[in-house]
Amino acid sequence: MSLPTTLALVGVLTAWLDIDLAVLGHLFEFVIPNAVLNTLGLVLCVAIATTVIAVISAWLTTVCDFPGRAFFSWALILPMAIPGYVMAFALVGALEYTGSFQTYLRESMSSSLLLPDIHSFGGVVLALSLTLYPYTYLLVRNAFQTQGKQSLEVGRSLGLSARQSFWRVSLPQARPWIVGGSLLVMMETLADFGTVAVFNYDTLTTAIYKSWFSLFSFQSALQIASLLLLFVVLVSLLERRSRHKQRFTNARNTLQARSRILLPSLQAYFACAFCGVIFFMGFLLPIGQLLLWAIPHLSLQLTDQFWRYVLGSFSLSVLAMTIITVFALLLAFAARTQNSYLASWSVKISTLGYALPGTVLAVGLLVPIAAIDHYLARLGFATPILQGSILVMLLAYSVRFMAVAFSPIENNLLRVTPSIDAASRSLSVSGLSMLWRVHFPMIRVGVLTAMVLVFVDVMKELPITLMTRPFGFNTLAVRIYELSSEGLWQRAALPALAIVLVGLIPVVILILRADKVQQ
Amino acid sequence: MSTEVEHYLSLNEVSIAYDSKQVLSGISFSLQRGEIGCLLGPSGCGKTSLLRAIGGFEHLSEGRITLNQDVISQRQYTLPPEQRQIGMVFQDYALFPHLNVIENVKFGLHGLSQLESDTRSLYLLEQIGLMDKKAVMPHELSGGEQQRVALARALAPQPKLLLLDEPFSNLDVELRESLGEQVRGLLKQTQTTAIMVTHDQHEAFAMADSIGVLEDGDLLQWDSAYAIYHQPINAFVADFVGQGVMLNGEMVSSTKVQTTLGCFERKLLADNIDNIQAGDQVKVLIRPDDIIHQDSSELTAKVVARHFRGAEFLYHLELDNHERVLALVPSHHDHAINEKIGIRLEIDHVVVFK
Numbered sequence: 001m002s003l004p005t006t007l008a009l010v011g012v013l014t015a016w017l018d019i020d021l022a023v024l025g026h027l028f029e030f031v032i033p034n035a036v037l038n039t040l041g042l043v044l045c046v047a048i049a050t051t052v053i054a055v056i057s058a059w060l061t062t063v064c065d066f067p068g069r070a071f072f073s074w075a076l077i078l079p080m081a082i083p084g085y086v087m088a089f090a091l092v093g094a095l096e097y098t099g100s101f102q103t104y105l106r107e108s109m110s111s112s113l114l115l116p117d118i119h120s121f122g123g124v125v126l127a128l129s130l131t132l133y134p135y136t137y138l139l140v141r142n143a144f145q146t147q148g149k150q151s152l153e154v155g156r157s158l159g160l161s162a163r164q165s166f167w168r169v170s171l172p173q174a175r176p177w178i179v180g181g182s183l184l185v186m187m188e189t190l191a192d193f194g195t196v197a198v199f200n201y202d203t204l205t206t207a208i209y210k211s212w213f214s215l216f217s218f219q220s221a222l223q224i225a226s227l228l229l230l231f232v233v234l235v236s237l238l239e240r241r242s243r244h245k246q247r248f249t250n251a252r253n254t255l256q257a258r259s260r261i262l263l264p265s266l267q268a269y270f271a272c273a274f275c276g277v278i279f280f281m282g283f284l285l286p287i288g289q290l291l292l293w294a295i296p297h298l299s300l301q302l303t304d305q306f307w308r309y310v311l312g313s314f315s316l317s318v319l320a321m322t323i324i325t326v327f328a329l330l331l332a333f334a335a336r337t338q339n340s341y342l343a344s345w346s347v348k349i350s351t352l353g354y355a356l357p358g359t360v361l362a363v364g365l366l367v368p369i370a371a372i373d374h375y376l377a378r379l380g381f382a383t384p385i386l387q388g389s390i391l392v393m394l395l396a397y398s399v400r401f402m403a404v405a406f407s408p409i410e411n412n413l414l415r416v417t418p419s420i421d422a423a424s425r426s427l428s429v430s431g432l433s434m435l436w437r438v439h440f441p442m443i444r445v446g447v448l449t450a451m452v453l454v455f456v457d458v459m460k461e462l463p464i465t466l467m468t469r470p471f472g473f474n475t476l477a478v479r480i481y482e483l484s485s486e487g488l489w490q491r492a493a494l495p496a497l498a499i500v501l502v503g504l505i506p507v508v509i510l511i512l513r514a515d516k517v518q519q
Numbered sequence: 520m521s522t523e524v525e526h527y528l529s530l531n532e533v534s535i536a537y538d539s540k541q542v543l544s545g546i547s548f549s550l551q552r553g554e555i556g557c558l559l560g561p562s563g564c565g566k567t568s569l570l571r572a573i574g575g576f577e578h579l580s581e582g583r584i585t586l587n588q589d590v591i592s593q594r595q596y597t598l599p600p601e602q603r604q605i606g607m608v609f610q611d612y613a614l615f616p617h618l619n620v621i622e623n624v625k626f627g628l629h630g631l632s633q634l635e636s637d638t639r640s641l642y643l644l645e646q647i648g649l650m651d652k653k654a655v656m657p658h659e660l661s662g663g664e665q666q667r668v669a670l671a672r673a674l675a676p677q678p679k680l681l682l683l684d685e686p687f688s689n690l691d692v693e694l695r696e697s698l699g700e701q702v703r704g705l706l707k708q709t710q711t712t713a714i715m716v717t718h719d720q721h722e723a724f725a726m727a728d729s730i731g732v733l734e735d736g737d738l739l740q741w742d743s744a745y746a747i748y749h750q751p752i753n754a755f756v757a758d759f760v761g762q763g764v765m766l767n768g769e770m771v772s773s774t775k776v777q778t779t780l781g782c783f784e785r786k787l788l789a790d791n792i793d794n795i796q797a798g799d800q801v802k803v804l805i806r807p808d809d810i811i812h813q814d815s816s817e818l819t820a821k822v823v824a825r826h827f828r829g830a831e832f833l834y835h836l837e838l839d840n841h842e843r844v845l846a847l848v849p850s851h852h853d854h855a856i857n858e859k860i861g862i863r864l865e866i867d868h869v870v871v872f873k
Contacts, residue, residue: 419613422576423669425600426607427627427676437626441617 079282085194090286136181191357358463412446557727606673
């Protein structure tokens with residue numbers, strides 16, 4: 001089970017075995033310093049921006065009370081449904097000089113409002129921040145809800161105002177979650193490919209892609225990938241360490257309505273405005289723009305080819321979902337019955353894949369795959385068998401999304417205690433019968449969650465699909481990328497809306513479940 | 520050999536060892552049909568391992584376990600739990616959370632028609648007083664209710680033996696007594712043979728016909744509750760079960776012992792204590808119930824501590840030679856600390872250790 005991930009990692013590490021000096025020299029002089037600086041700069045700014053947005057909005061919607069609070073507390077999660085590469089071209093289309101938003105402003109008011117140019121570093125940061133802040137938002141919101149109730153009440157009894165409560169009580173207590181959230185965002189930013197591609201912003205991920213597909217130097221792509229891997233490992237280690245600091249207290253002590261700080265009217269106005277702007281920019285504006293593009297020629301767009309793409313994406317996602325869920329189940333059950341070091345290490349390695357950027361994974365995996373193909377060729381088979389087949393894609397998905405499926409399944413499986421097993425066996429129900437009558441019903445929800453999450457993730461996935469797909473195979477995500485990189489945004493709008501719709505499924509489930517927990 | 524055949528459950532020199540660790544050594548005891556036994560001991564004494572071995576979840580390294588004349592466990596052979604027809608009740612109830620109460624109870628009923636299994640389950644639910652909750656899910660029940668359902672579930676298939684692993688540990692203290700009574704009542708009514716494991720001697724006294732005291736993998740004494748309390752076989756059992764103190768004494772003959780509280784005739788006890796001769800220095804067990812408070816007595820002792828227990832006071836008394844004893848006194852005798860009170864000894868069981 002941990003084999004694919006290990007293979008990928010080994011693959012990347014073999015990068016430095018074969019150095020193409022000419023290409024490498026070119027890269028080191030022109031591409032890499034720029035890419036590294038760009039990447040680091042982006043990661044830093046996005047981390048700061050998302051933290052600021054997430055912490056402020058989480059605090060406002062959890063601890064304070066103002067008109068619209070209840071609405072915003074779930075509405076602010078919605079931008080998570082929009083993948084970065086969709087957010088990117090939707091925002092650019094809406095906010096650029098000839099875009100709908102500015103045109104509208106110019107036509108409705110006589111003077112032209114000078115908005116900053118969206119085709120800039122600021123634009124990339126904006127797009128990524130809007131799509132990633134909900135991760136931190138959720139973590140920090142949970143922290144505020146469960147951690148600070150007692151201390152907030154003490155603070156209020158001592159006469160602290162809203163602002164003082166924020167700085168001196170809530171913020172310090174929520175720090176582990178804030179740090180954890182921003183590290184997660186950093187990992188996602190390092191891995192991002194689609195968003196930066198739309199803005200033509202050169203990062204390490206685009207450098208990897210270009211090295212391979214434009215410069216035709218797979219080896220240099222591999223070398224850049226190993227560099228990116230270095231950064232990823234660093235951030236990943238920090239993220240694991242920060243998780244240890246997140247102590248979980250009894251969640252029953254949550255903030256109730258009466259404990260919230262009611263904001264005076266001026267502050268309430270600003271709170272509402274702040275949340276409103278975020279929600280508008282992160283959800284209403286991009287969705288609105290996509291609808292604006294898609295609706296006028298809807299009948300023209302719903303062609304056979306469109307449905308073929310949908311079917312292709314759909315079947316691929318279903319296939320991946322099935323394979324990955326089955327493997328995750330096997331892994332979870334194996335880990336449960338064997339309490340050995342080997343078992344726990346297997347689990348750790350298998351779930352490591354989530355941290356690997358898609359681009360790194362794609363190139364890394366192809367090394368051992370190519371090697372296997374070579375070997376098969378020597379045995380006399382007509383190659384390439386593995387390369388360029390759907391197998392590589394599925395393998396890459398397994399590495400990347402195993403953690404996504406494993407986590408909810410393992411969570412449920414923990415509830416099946418040894419005494420439940422013993423009780424069942426003492427009642428003469430064991431083996432397959434026990435699996436069917438006891439284990440499966442108890443983990444059913446976890447399995448379904450795993451399936452939904454993997455399905456949605458595979459539908460939205462871009463870099464791996466782009467780099468490992470069989471010739472001529474297209475998913476909705478790839479189609480959107482191709483169209484948007486050619487500037488054909490109107491035609492990309494409909495597939496984009498389809499992806500957003502799919503992306504809304506887990507977000508809606510999340511919101512509904514959070515509501516139920518609150519009750 | 521013939522004694523083995525009479526008993527319903529029989530353990531013979533049972534030993535369990537993992538790696539290099541000896542968990543249980545040479546455990547032997549037996550139960551008659553319908554008897555309730557209890558394994559009592561401190562944490563780590565091996566009682567849970569022994570229970571699990573009887574259930575078929577542990578392998579024996581030596582010895583033999585026989586149930587209803589069938590050998591179910593011995594060295595190199597362990598009949599799987601699912602074939603033993605031995606029911607189990609756990610500390611954490613282990614109810615199946617996706618099934619409601621009656622579905623849980625019915626779980627172990629195989630090969631019966633729908634009507635038969637319903638009848639059987641409803642009968643048991645009525646016995647435990649949870650008929651009106653038959654469609655309720657486990658998480659909606661209280662701890663005591665969950666444990667009762669677990670009991671009904673284990674009894675439904677009419678097991679040959681019922682094993683209870685610290686069944687009341689997770690419950691409130693007040694609930695334990697009433698539930699213990701209910702459980703014992705139900706077991707006796709269904710004539711179920713049972714073994715319970717606990718570290719709480721009060722539970723053991725309330726529930727069991729026979730008690731086995733374990734320490735560090737050894738079975739020290741297997742006897743009725745009364746015998747364990749009044750005739751403990753060694754100092755550990757005397758110390759672990761009930762309260763008491765050890766007074767110094769000297770044997771004036773092989774049956775008479777002299778202490779600061781007087782001279783006592785010792786009745787013959789178990790074999791291993793009989794090698795006591797005149798002149799031996801011994802310890803005499805004095806329980807709180809051996810000391811009676813009598814104002815008119817010449818012998819006095821000073822109150823150094825007192826614990827109110829409702830119906831009684833437990834007084835810690837210091838004798839003139841600074842030895843300490845405990846006394847259970849009806850609580851309307853309210854004496855202050857440092858007060859001297861008169862005491863008299865009434866020892867029916869003279870228990871002496873070397």
